Amino acid sequence: MDSLKSEQNESMQTIFAIRHLNLYYGKKQALHDINVDLYEHCVTALIGPSGCGKSTFLRCLNRMNDLIDDCKIDGQILYHGTDVQSVNPILLRTKVGMVFQQPNPFPMSIYDNICYGPRCQGVRNRTHLNELVERSLREAALWDEVKDRLKTNGMALSGGQQQRLCIARALAMSPEVLLMDEPTSALDPISTKKIEELVMSLKERYTIIIVTHNLQQAARIADYTSFFLLGDLVETNKTETLFSRPSNEKTERYITGRFG
Amino acid sequence: MVVLGFIIVRGLKPFFHSYRETLADGSLAEGTASFSYFWSGIRYNNRFDFETHHYLYGIGHLIVNSLILNLYTIILAVPTSVLTALFISKIAPKPLALILKSGVDLLSAIPSVIFGVFGMGVIVPLIRAWARAWGAKSASGVSLLSGAIVLTLMVIPTVISVSVTALDGVHKEQMEGSLALGASRTQTNFKICLRAAKSGIFAGIILGVGRALGEATAISMVCGSPIQGITWNPFAPTVTLTSEMLLAIGEAVPGSMNYDIRFSAGMVLMLLILMTNVILNDVKNHLSEVNPPPFFIARIGKVMKKGTLAVISSFRKSWQKHKAEKEKKQ
Numbered sequence: 074m075d076s077l078k079s080e081q082n083e084s085m086q087t088i089f090a091i092r093h094l095n096l097y098y099g100k101k102q103a104l105h106d107i108n109v110d111l112y113e114h115c116v117t118a119l120i121g122p123s124g125c126g127k128s129t130f131l132r133c134l135n136r137m138n139d140l141i142d143d144c145k146i147d148g149q150i151l152y153h154g155t156d157v158q159s160v161n162p163i164l165l166r167t168k169v170g171m172v173f174q175q176p177n178p179f180p181m182s183i184y185d186n187i188c189y190g191p192r193c194q195g196v197r198n199r200t201h202l203n204e205l206v207e208r209s210l211r212e213a214a215l216w217d218e219v220k221d222r223l224k225t226n227g228m229a230l231s232g233g234q235q236q237r238l239c240i241a242r243a244l245a246m247s248p249e250v251l252l253m254d255e256p257t258s259a260l261d262p263i264s265t266k267k268i269e270e271l272v273m274s275l276k277e278r279y280t281i282i283i284v285t286h287n288l289q290q291a292a293r294i295a296d297y298t299s300f301f302l303l304g305d306l307v308e309t310n311k312t313e314t315l316f317s318r319p320s321n322e323k324t325e326r327y328i329t330g331r332f333g
Numbered sequence: 334m335v336v337l338g339f340i341i342v343r344g345l346k347p348f349f350h351s352y353r354e355t356l357a358d359g360s361l362a363e364g365t366a367s368f369s370y371f372w373s374g375i376r377y378n379n380r381f382d383f384e385t386h387h388y389l390y391g392i393g394h395l396i397v398n399s400l401i402l403n404l405y406t407i408i409l410a411v412p413t414s415v416l417t418a419l420f421i422s423k424i425a426p427k428p429l430a431l432i433l434k435s436g437v438d439l440l441s442a443i444p445s446v447i448f449g450v451f452g453m454g455v456i457v458p459l460i461r462a463w464a465r466a467w468g469a470k471s472a473s474g475v476s477l478l479s480g481a482i483v484l485t486l487m488v489i490p491t492v493i494s495v496s497v498t499a500l501d502g503v504h505k506e507q508m509e510g511s512l513a514l515g516a517s518r519t520q521t522n523f524k525i526c527l528r529a530a531k532s533g534i535f536a537g538i539i540l541g542v543g544r545a546l547g548e549a550t551a552i553s554m555v556c557g558s559p560i561q562g563i564t565w566n567p568f569a570p571t572v573t574l575t576s577e578m579l580l581a582i583g584e585a586v587p588g589s590m591n592y593d594i595r596f597s598a599g600m601v602l603m604l605l606i607l608m609t610n611v612i613l614n615d616v617k618n619h620l621s622e623v624n625p626p627p628f629f630i631a632r633i634g635k636v637m638k639k640g641t642l643a644v645i646s647s648f649r650k651s652w653q654k655h656k657a658e659k660e661k662k663q
């Protein structure tokens with residue numbers, strides 16, 4: 074069993090290697106010395122009580138924290154071995170897509186929503202864009218619902234459809250990684266189920282890192298799970314292991330619902 | 334409402350009441366103002382028509398000139414104010430944005446005479462120099478362009494401050510969504526922020542256009558006063574509804590045709606502002622909603638179509654009834 078695990082580990086490529094990551098909002102430290110490897114073509118779930126720094130950590134991976142004025146980062150975030158602080162953030166974000174907690178479609182047609190990212194990179198070819206729209210919407214399991222009304226405003230869709238539109242929009246960039254920050258917390262159970270299935274189907278082609286408050290969700294969809302507590306990364310393990318035999322006592326208390 | 338009623342009653346009077354006046358050449362005139370010439374004429378106070386007994390006051394050119402002046406103003410004002418608003422709201426560092434905002438608010442409180450004086454003292458000479466350099470036939474610099482520039486200066490504070498409010502209201506999530514897709518700041522500002530704020534920005538433009546259409550003092554100071562004609566030439570002087578209303582108002586005798594016809598012009602001005610507002614509001618509503626309502630104009634058209642169809646079908650019914658009764662009789 075153990076040998077099997079290590080074998081799998083070796084065959085899996087590290088896509089993000091985080092080394093001694095400390096993050097400060099002004100004087101307040103939000104992340105303490107985080108060290109972790111994230112693997113390619115895996116779903117990694119980030120769990121932990123509210124305010125423990127999951128979103129903050131996630132936003133480091135595509136440098137969205139750059140947008141916050143007094144946010145300071147120490148340590149290294151290696152993406153394919155290069156420090157993300159040294160790459161062009163625009164280039165990084167085309168490779169590392171993001172889906173937010175609240176669905177945030179742009180106030181334009183479904184078609185234009187999907188084409189937004191590629192167009193910003195200068196893609197103009199009409200047939201290419203058409204293909205891209207169909208491919209992304211199919212991947213996001215939204216195509217059948219909207220194929221007859223691609224010209225309607227993206228904001229006129231239901232919440233669950235909007236979230237899948239946002240996923241499709243991110244997929245249209247052909248990213249390697251998809252960061253998802255509680256993508257289902259604003260949705261009803263059926264939409265949630267759809268998105269969970271979607272995540273599982275996407276992991277063949279993409280690496281997915283997902284923040285969730287729903288432990289069952291993490292158990293259902295994630296290969297690896299990381300537990301955060303008060304800005305510390307307490308434990309990262311295979312999901313099964315973390316939920317059945319957590320190696321840290323704090324993790325155990327959290328997953329058995331005794332605090333947080 | 335009282336003012337509105339008053340203006341309408343007084344404005345209609347010249348067309349129904351007979352005025353007895355001595356003309357400049359000493360002859361005696363008596364009659365009403367010509368309604369058709371009022372709309373179609375391109376010369377204000379043309380002459381008295383002794384055959385039809387009508388005073389010929391035309392404001393057709395005034396309406397068109399007002400619209401042209403406003404068009405020029407919009408062309409100048411909209412890009413400048415929208416770009417400035419974008420800069421204040423999204424690009425400038427906070428302290429600078431604050432300073433600019435209060436500066437803009439200060440500007441919008443300046444009365445129009447001051448703009449007029451500024452226009453006469455600064456803009457007109459500048460335009461004169463420019464026109465000379467270009468070889469345009471403008472002797473004085475008093476011109477359509479001067480008017481448009483002065484109006485632009487007057488309306489941009491309003492448009493800017495409304496647009497800034499609209500842009501400040503753009504959700505952070507939308508901007509983050511755009512940036513997370515690898516869009517640059519500039520792309521996000523133009524493609525997302527402007528788009529999300531467009532109906533608010535349009536509301537600012539409506540306010541600005543309302544102010545520009547109604548402005549008289551500053552325009553009469555920098556636009557000159559040609560007697561007739563429509564002009565598109567930015568270097569030529571022009572005369573609008575508002576400036577004509579003000580022109581030599583001190584010499585007009587209350588109760589005379591020359592005096593009362595100004596109320597008619599005022600009535601038309603109100604109508605013009607009202608119509609512009611309806612149309613612009615319509616466009617704004619069309620912009621703002623996810624499922625925009627059809628244009629007001631289109632709705633009116635629909636109602637009229639329905640009404641006509643109803644009238645036709647009722648006619649048809651009564652005709653058939655009539656026919657049936659006739660046949661019965663036979």
Ligand SMILES: Nc1ncnc2c1ncn2[C@@H]1O[C@H](COP(=O)(O)OP(=O)(O)OP(=O)(O)O)[C@@H](O)[C@H]1O
Nearest residue numbers: 098101103121122123124125126127128129130141
């Ligand atoms: N922009 C910011 N400026 C200052 N402090 C911040 C900022 N964003 C987050 N924080 C702080 O950093 C800490 C971690 O926040 P973060 O949003 O990452 O938590 P989280 O784990 O995502 O919580 P939740 O589950 O509620 O989303 C919190 O204490 C929060 O107050």
Ligand SMILES: [Mg+2]
Nearest residue numbers: 127128129254
């Ligand atoms: Mg969060």
